[in-house]
Amino acid sequence: MNPTSRSHPDSLRQSGIPRVGFVSLGCPKATVDSERILTQLRAEGYALSPDYQGADLVVVNTCGFIDAAVDESLEAIGEALDENGRVIVTGCLGARAELIRATHPQVLAVTGAHAFADVMQAVHRYLPPPDQPFANLVPPQGVKLTPSHYAYLKISEGCNHRCSFCIIPSLRGDLVSRPIGEVMAEAGRLVDSGVRELLIVAQDTSAYGLDLRYRPDFWEGRPLRTDIETLARSLGELMAWVRLHYIYPYPQVDQLIPLMADGLILPYLDMPLQHASPSILKAMRRPAATEKVLQRIEGWRRLCPELALRSTFIVGFPGETDADFQQLLAFLQEARLDRVGCFPYSAVEGAAANALPDPVPERLKQERLQRFMEVQAQISRARLAERVGRREVVLVDQVQDDCVIARSQADAPEIDGNVLIDGAWELSPGDFIEVDITGSSDHDLTAEPVTG
Numbered sequence: 001m002n003p004t005s006r007s008h009p010d011s012l013r014q015s016g017i018p019r020v021g022f023v024s025l026g027c028p029k030a031t032v033d034s035e036r037i038l039t040q041l042r043a044e045g046y047a048l049s050p051d052y053q054g055a056d057l058v059v060v061n062t063c064g065f066i067d068a069a070v071d072e073s074l075e076a077i078g079e080a081l082d083e084n085g086r087v088i089v090t091g092c093l094g095a096r097a098e099l100i101r102a103t104h105p106q107v108l109a110v111t112g113a114h115a116f117a118d119v120m121q122a123v124h125r126y127l128p129p130p131d132q133p134f135a136n137l138v139p140p141q142g143v144k145l146t147p148s149h150y151a152y153l154k155i156s157e158g159c160n161h162r163c164s165f166c167i168i169p170s171l172r173g174d175l176v177s178r179p180i181g182e183v184m185a186e187a188g189r190l191v192d193s194g195v196r197e198l199l200i201v202a203q204d205t206s207a208y209g210l211d212l213r214y215r216p217d218f219w220e221g222r223p224l225r226t227d228i229e230t231l232a233r234s235l236g237e238l239m240a241w242v243r244l245h246y247i248y249p250y251p252q253v254d255q256l257i258p259l260m261a262d263g264l265i266l267p268y269l270d271m272p273l274q275h276a277s278p279s280i281l282k283a284m285r286r287p288a289a290t291e292k293v294l295q296r297i298e299g300w301r302r303l304c305p306e307l308a309l310r311s312t313f314i315v316g317f318p319g320e321t322d323a324d325f326q327q328l329l330a331f332l333q334e335a336r337l338d339r340v341g342c343f344p345y346s347a348v349e350g351a352a353a354n355a356l357p358d359p360v361p362e363r364l365k366q367e368r369l370q371r372f373m374e375v376q377a378q379i380s381r382a383r384l385a386e387r388v389g390r391r392e393v394v395l396v397d398q399v400q401d402d403c404v405i406a407r408s409q410a411d412a413p414e415i416d417g418n419v420l421i422d423g424a425w426e427l428s429p430g431d432f433i434e435v436d437i438t439g440s441s442d443h444d445l446t447a448e449p450v451t452g
């Protein structure tokens, strides 16, 4: 079971206060949803149980993006039913209530993604809140599932694109942005509570504000336009690293690079590109001007040489020929991205791509995946090796007896690499320190603190 609560006072256990267990699955966006539900539960006076046995009821926040995630979610629901018996399901897989009920008819209620009010209503129905809420037990920044020195900050929900392999828009709906004043207020509370790195997430971060027609809002008495550039600039005023995830390759990304060059936000872009062959990109219903992407990356690097680029790709999409795949490898060689994830295409129930002809045989998909990863491994290794000898600021994640695990500006938590510092040092998670990079491997760097 996932960690649910930082504190579980025994006094609450003894006093008949309703206790909720929580299982949080899926991506950082789902983590933010979980944190919101947990915060509300806490505010209403529920206690959070770290185990199934101590809970009166368990909420499972599911993921339903690909088949493997569906299986994992169904398994987690089954485990919660076996261990506790009273289970409410929410999250992306909630959009497929019939599947959940067919597999696990005993669940108490099923609510969908982004259905905050519905899940709270279901909890109230099956486990009423106490008369005396303990709102003072909720920290100002809310309940967080991440370590206390970094936090995900969700700026919008849903997506206006219709990539043919993706069912997110049908699960989570069209883009709905949060007003910029509200996002900035939450960011301020997080930083005040000790967060040193804000990870900005959304289905499509760069579209932020489009649905609101970039309407101005207020933060600390100042009018701010609700758009990604203004948000990034304003977040840059807070004393924290600001890292942007899930940027769609729109032209307006160009406007963010000067903010990185000026040190306002981290020189880091997580921009899923998915493929490089124009015909496959077209079949994916994605922007297909690969040449322009290469030119833009070159321009970005000229303006901000420190820029670290992360992307994800899909191989074996229906209709992908050898020539398409070669084009993808050639793109990789030219773009020299720092970090890359690659997935073999897998059909997702309800996705438009399922109707496309010419599926790629499974064996060929796996072969291409392997070749892709070999090519990228060499590039990533070379990119890391280029940093040996440099002096960089890193953020400490963990302090062990004989080693400190930190991250550089180029590394997002959980998905990128680490900077490993040998020896025992008087440091704490959340400290920023200056280091000299002394070595590199396939994924990580080694470093020594700058002393004196």
Ligand code: SF4
Pocket: 159, 160, 161, 162, 163, 166, 167, 168, 169, 203, 204, 248
């Ligand atoms: S941009 Fe992302 S979330 Fe939106 S449809 Fe495409 S893959 Fe799905």
